[in-house]
Amino acid sequence: MIEFHDVSKQYAADTTALRAVTLTINKGELVYLAGPSGAGKSTLLKMIAAMERPTSGKVTVNGTDIGKLKSAGVPFLRRNLGLIFQQQRLLTDRTVLANVMMPMLVTGLSRAQAEERARAALDKVGLLARANAQPMALSGGEQQRVSIARAIVNRPQIILADEPTANLDRDSANQIFDALRAFNKVGVTCLISTHDEHVLDSGARVIRLVQGQLQAEAA
Ligand code: ADP
Ligand code: ADP
Numbered sequence: 423m424i425e426f427h428d429v430s431k432q433y434a435a436d437t438t439a440l441r442a443v444t445l446t447i448n449k450g451e452l453v454y455l456a457g458p459s460g461a462g463k464s465t466l467l468k469m470i471a472a473m474e475r476p477t478s479g480k481v482t483v484n485g486t487d488i489g490k491l492k493s494a495g496v497p498f499l500r501r502n503l504g505l506i507f508q509q510q511r512l513l514t515d516r517t518v519l520a521n522v523m524m525p526m527l528v529t530g531l532s533r534a535q536a537e538e539r540a541r542a543a544l545d546k547v548g549l550l551a552r553a554n555a556q557p558m559a560l561s562g563g564e565q566q567r568v569s570i571a572r573a574i575v576n577r578p579q580i581i582l583a584d585e586p587t588a589n590l591d592r593d594s595a596n597q598i599f600d601a602l603r604a605f606n607k608v609g610v611t612c613l614i615s616t617h618d619e620h621v622l623d624s625g626a627r628v629i630r631l632v633q634g635q636l637q638a639e640a641a
Pocket of ligand 1 (some may be wrong): 433434437438439457458459460461462463464465466
């Protein structure tokens with residue numbers, strides 16, 4: 423489903439973010455992407471969403487070669503992706519429900535259908551009761567769960583989460599991981615980056631990057 427073959431990414435002559443990364447993530451897997459800040463985790467995730475292109479090597483997502491993808495193809499790729507990135511903040515001028523409905527406004531669903539799905543998504547992250555709240559009235563962990571609801575409302579095949587628990591306390595972080603694991607249980611492929619390895623569940627597949635290099639996976 424996601425394949426990196428000998429992928430390197432150089433931003434500038436002196437900034438190599440990824441070095442000859444080769445990996446395969448199969449449909450339905452839950453994979454943690456670990457490594458210190460600056461290791462290349464965001465870069466790897468962004469490549470899957472065609473937000474960055476490989477300098478060399480090949481990235482394929484559902485058979486699509488990201489390096490060759492034309493800009494017109496990007497929306498089709500992203501339709502299958504649920505992105506939870508730090509840059510994608512909630513809009514503070516509208517309710518939680520309106521935030522979660524946003525991705526559906528362009529899909530042709532009726533308002534009633536969109537609202538029903540948005541409520542179902544909020545229910546899955548345990549925040550249906552806060553549908554009419556303003557985002558700023560929520561805790562950081564709750565806001566992040568709203569972001570997850572917004573990312574999954576279009577039922578993507580793949581969830582990409584970039585440090586979804588950064589700045590959250592342990593309990594809030596666990597709730598985020600629980601929500602992501604629940605989506606994985608119903609078949610959604612999940613790739614979640616974190617620099618905090620304490621939170622990882624034992625037995626999970628962990629991919630570790632150090633200075634852009636993939637470390638051997640523990641068997
Ligand atoms: P992580 O997510 O593990 O913190 P990143 O992928 O954000 O790592 O960054 C890897 C390296 O690439 C870092 O040295 C970072 O400064 C650099 N980098 C990331 N994005 C850019 C960019 N847009 N332009 C230049 N350098 C970048
Ligand atoms: P993140 O934890 O998502 O990597 P950062 O604060 O490192 O967040 O980066 C924020 C944005 O700036 C990202 O889009 C990243 O790609 C970009 N970026 C990171 N490092 C650099 C850099 N050295 N030069 C230019 N852009 C960078």
